[in-house]
Amino acid sequence: MTQKVFISYSHIDEPFRQELEDHLAMLKRDNLISVWHDRKIDGGDNWKNEIDKNLDSADIILFLISSKFLASDYCMDVEVARAIEKEEEGTGRLIPIIIRPVDWQASQLSKFQAFPKDALAITKWENQDEAWVDVTQRLRRVLADFVPNTVPVQSQLDLSNDIKVSNSTLDWLNSTEISFSHRHVDLVKLSHIFVWPDLLLDQDVKDIEIIDSKKLVSQKGRYFITGEEQQGKTTLLKAIYKEALLGSIVPIYIDVKNLKSSDLNKMLEKALNSQYENLDLNKSQDFEVILLIDNLDENGLNRKGLNRFLESVEEYCDWVVITAHESYSLMASDITYLAEYKEAEIQGLGHYKREEIARKWISLGQEETIEDKELYKRCEEISAYLNSIIRKNILPPKPIYILMLMQMHEASTKQNLDMTSHGHCYQKLIYQDLEKAKVKSAEIEKYMNFLTELAWTIFSNEGPLNLHFKEEFFKQYNNTFMQVDGNRLIATLSHVPILKESDGLLSFSYPYIYYFFTAKKIAEGYQTKPEVKDAFEKLLAGFHREDYSNILVFITHHSKEKWVTDEINNVLSGLFKEQTESKLNNEQLSFMDDFLSQIPQLIIQTKSIQESRDERNKRLDKLSRENADDERENDDVPSDILVSINKTFKGMEISGQILKSRHATLEKSILLTLAENGTSTGLRFLDYFISISDSTKTEVINIVLSLLSESSDISNSELEDQAKKAYYHLVYSVINGVVRKIASSVGSREAYEIYVELEQKSDSPAITLIKQAIDLQFNRNIDFVELERTNLKLKSNPVCQHILKEIVVQHVYMFPTDYKEKQRLEELFGLPVKRQRLFDSNKRGKG
Template sequence: MEQNKKLKLFISYSHHDEKSYIDQFKKHIHTLKDNGLIEDWYDREILAGEDFQNKINNNLEDADIICLFISKEFLSSPSCKKEKEKALELRKKKGISVIPIILSSCEWLDEEDISKLLALPADGKPISKFEDPDEAWLGVYEGLKKIIEKEIKFKNLKITEEFESFLQDTEMLTNAHSEKERVLLDDIFMPPDLDKFNDLGEHEEISSEELFKKLLDYPRIVIAGENQSGKTSLCKVMFKELRKRNFVPVYISDEKDQFRGRIENKILESFHKQYDDDGFDINEIDKERIIPIIDDFHFAKNKEKHVKDLSVYPRCILIVDDIFSLNIEDEKLLASFTRFKISEFKPTLRNELIKKWRRLTDKEIRDIDYRDIDRTTELIDSTLGETIGKKIMPAYPFFILSAIVTYETLAIPLNQEITSQGYCYEAFIYFYLRKQGVRNDEIDTYMNFLTELAFYFYKEKKYELFPDDFTSFMKLYLEKYNLPIDQKILLKNLSLIVSTDSFNNYSFRYPYLYYFFVAKYLADHLENEGIKEEIEKIMNNLHVNENAYIAVFMSHHSKNIGILCTVERNVRGLFDKYEPATLIKDEVKFFDEQVDKIIEPSLPSVDTTPETERKKRLRTQDKLELSQNAEEQENSDKEDSLGRDLRRAIKTVEVMGTIIKNRAGSLEKTKLEEIFLDGMNLHLRILSSFFDLIKDKEGQEAIIDFISVRLKKIIKESDEKKKELNREDLKKMARMIFWNLNFFIVYGFINKIVHSLGSDKLIKVEEEVCDEVGTPVSFLVKHGILMWYNKNLQVNELAVRIKEKDFSKLAERVSKLMVVDYCSLHPIDYKDRQRIENKLRISTKKLLTRGYKGS
């Protein structure tokens, strides 16, 4: 047998037994060694000067078989106890064979952890009790030989080529990358976060990487996930992980037949398909080592019977669509399962997935291209709905990667009128329909049905339809349209788009599907007077999330300029009593007088990398996104007039920005310039209103006094022993906080303009508008867009403009922070850093601006 087929046998013993027993054992196993079946190791192999304990631990970890030589000396030895515990841990973690070899009479049967193991010689009779010791050792030899032969066959059990291909299959993404011939699951898999539930339904977040490490700590597992959440990919990765640890995972999926028949037969059938088992009987494998992984178990007709039948396997993994869908009567059996649910990808994971995809290549590995990463991130955030409000599409890898692929491979859209982002949504809908077997010549019928259904939801102001409501809709639909498809078949084929809950109520599975079809209905009926009024109402109330999303989706479906004109009229009427802010010296003189209180921006230290800074900010975004998952306040009656107008203004500009980004190549240039200017001016009018609020001296002092009182209380609560600051020191601190807070609000408004309206497809248009306006603030907006979307920092231009007479100290400070922000997130070489320091007078020291989000 080849050298690499040898099994490693670890001998754990008490030194007291070495001469009496271990030497004899080594003599009796020489045939196994000579035949190349094993290589043995024990602590006498350690050479002088080597790390004793480390060597033992490493060889224990590498072992295939561990023999515990049991005697009273072994059981009483602290070091032997540690080796025994480690051996049993490895048996649990890796499935390593642990064999107790009973040397002499002792209380080993009272040792619960080893008494349940198969001991040698037969029946655990101590070697010392045999009249002929050679007979005892022959029994050990034969027993060990059987185990070794079985282990070798087991270790050499290979996965079939066909199943190996399935384990790496990425379905529609397999041939979707422009620089990689075949995309494998190993290329793109990102471990998702999971919610781990307890018996009370409470949950805590863990990463699936942590689950992989501790997989064997959870003998029976249920993992739930929505459609396309990555359940099957997780199954594949767990399968490979378990096989690496010398277990025999068996993957079973049977959606079509709903797991009819005995689950044991399905395991056996799957085993034969997944392993090259020539000469190997599954019955030879201990049940402890076989781990069934049952995918789509929610389709099973007789769940309780299957779960009971699976109880013969100490370990199993069930995959379902809902965490509470394992509805069985046996409470004890149910309680034996640990439940997990797949979470959507947070910004950090989305970023890692995008980077993974972007760096895929069959050639040499490429460096990170931040322009490409940032452009793709913005595209995905927009597609998920993040830029407007709450997500409208789940942030699972399928949706993220499919969206990237759809944009990249966009050739001739299915609908010539639709935008590229609209085509992305449409592509998902076509995917759902085709996955259910809908023929091309039937798609128009399905699209029409969905459009009418969505508008019925909208008109009735409902997010779900009760069965009677749905019956009413069907009656109206059949009066209006011919339906050449049986209603039951139609609803079955729409199950990935329109779902029914456990109360038999109907709803669109994801919000983006609802908005897509409502907008399609409106866009298809623009000539109808009632629809025109509805659209006017939507455009007048873009602060409501539903209206904002419908408006954006309408821009995907229709190039009708009237929709944009309505939005523009609304924009011009908001905060119209204020002139747009300019940040010229005369306008912000009151702010310039306080600029010495604002923290001076500093370039990041040389040991701070863009990657570490980006990760910090992404972690902050994770927390922000988590906090925003709660339902947004939609009831405008609970907001004061200013709050409502502010929300409406910000949302309206977001909608305008999304529209011009989507229509960057199909709207006339003059219209793009007009919309960009209107959006920028609205934000600058809000900024003017903010200046009006803070420049009043009495108002300033009142706020500063309030901050002083709060500071005093915070300091006292945080450290009772700390000496109290006097009133003057408190006021000084409060004044610093007040003006720094105001500064970051100004900076935030400019950043909001850059990211709401900026685009790499509109840079020339936006440059021309900003240059024509010619104010310090328009100059900052222009360079913010150039920095973020073009990755172009124009140091000389900034240095020259800062020195001009109208350029305020506030504008200068904002420009410096923009530069620092850019340098924190992008690699800057030494020469360029020196130029920034010299030209813009920005020093390099410890970064003080980590607390804000630069986007």
């Protein structure tokens, strides 16, 4: 929802108000805010009425504080007083912005968190653009976190003074259904943590369309929304309900689970009676209505009754949102009255939405006190943690799981010392599902053993079990262990998302559960059962496969035995063993010098941290969707070299996973060997790439030249020059990408001293560059002593220094960096800060 910003100021401070509006342009362009101030009052209007009306309807109130503002009776006695009331009601957020030094803390505004940072007046900043950027970044965070109170919203509805939403409905709208604990608040409400999920539109076209679900409230129509169990279907309807109320639309929620009658009027009367005060069916026809129908897949009507019910819905209103389980979408095509509905599927939370919910969680209870540096540092930490657990959607990124994982991360409790923190998280999610299935505590171990053996059988069978193999499994299990009723266990586990039976095949509901139990079997049986040891060797030989590499990662969660790291190190050592490690020294990279001399100078743009992070996360989401499509379409058996490349990158990830999760329990010498092997493998591949690029340079340039010549009318010499630049740019991009990939895969904040020791043992510029990338990415702050030392070591190496500059610039975009730090970077690297146009503070004001 676009939030309304009210700006109050003294007219002598008009230049500051105009400069603030310039800096709010991106927020307006993104439809996050609309802005009102008294310069928008038309001639002839009653200025006091206009100010009062717009102040009352504002979500965010910005006061530009100066001595003139505090001296204004109207500003302080009327506008500030009303803004404080709105803050106390929860209908508005009051934010003082200190523009000129003044003793504002003696006023009633002193209890509110002031902008910019440390309440340092705008005019006292060395660079006023930096001050305004700080203000807009903080405001963007407030916009993301602040949800106006629902209760006072009723007085704003243009329905009737006597129509109100019932208290029970307000409680339901704020309920999270599942209780979450948080260190800074006693009760976590839905409004604290909700983010609008993305929807995948079903349009029968190749190009998918992803939309924000908030559009369901702004774009009138009939929508049929599907999603998996616990995907957030009911929660989405709650959010639509609240958003509709804010827009003076009457939402009506109907749960049709176990529906036995098609009489819509009776359901509407019952719903209106429970959800509103003084609103009946006849009166509702006088207003814009949005009908929210939940759990259509669980209705108890036959086909005839359901069509009659949906026909009544169509006659009653033309703004409808219906939800159902995703499996019901197959039946929907046979239901006449659903044919005209726009069908969409709720998506899991991608990188962009995960960071949004993480930001809400971190800020909860300290929205006005947490500093940007702390917020974004913790955001990056939680995002990295979530990404490492979710991986390539082996755990579905449903809001409920994301919230559980963040709660676990905050609690940092680990009961099984043999298992990593990641392994403990997976196990806890499985235990919660067993509790949900009402499995007794005394039977938990029986179920865990049954699932372990089932996973092993599915692994050995190389796929789900049909009826014959399922019966064989039951027989074998009961011969080996105490007898169980296999069908009863499967029925119990199929009611929660652990097992599923589809088309006569038995499998696990989600990959992480299958990987967890298969790895558990291998970790426990490796040293005693030959068939298990053979399976582990099979995994090592084929870990270019996604499923095999994931099982290997899960084995590291279950076991800290030395055989795991020894075997993984042996495989890594054998990859590209004919190559030497690339040092990225001048001798190897001299052919790039001319190209680098023509690259434009890097510039640090003055831009919003949140905007930069949003752009990155949206790119990652797009890449994830494209990669998922590629994996579905590519069924070819890869060549030997592609297998080795795939193994290289997955091997680095596995060694890094051990370094991140086992840093406290493995000996330092083992950690150092893992870090060395992971890094060396990546650098041997890089040496291979550089050598093969050099030997095929002419062929590559000719291919690029032929592609360019097809769509260009420039001269041959210019074409050849462009083709050479494209070749060099490709080589540089791969070198840059591999260096960063090594750092992100092998790096770890907790094991940072290992990389320091690794660099001390080496004279390689590549190792120095990787260590510095790890420092910035995982420690998430700039250590200038270390950075100056790195820069000195790489100063005579144009390629490595340019990569270093790019890494530093990327860090500045992702984390708050103050003006003095940017000045030091400018002096150290010659990285100019591109400043926005300074507002002419001498420009004459209008009043």
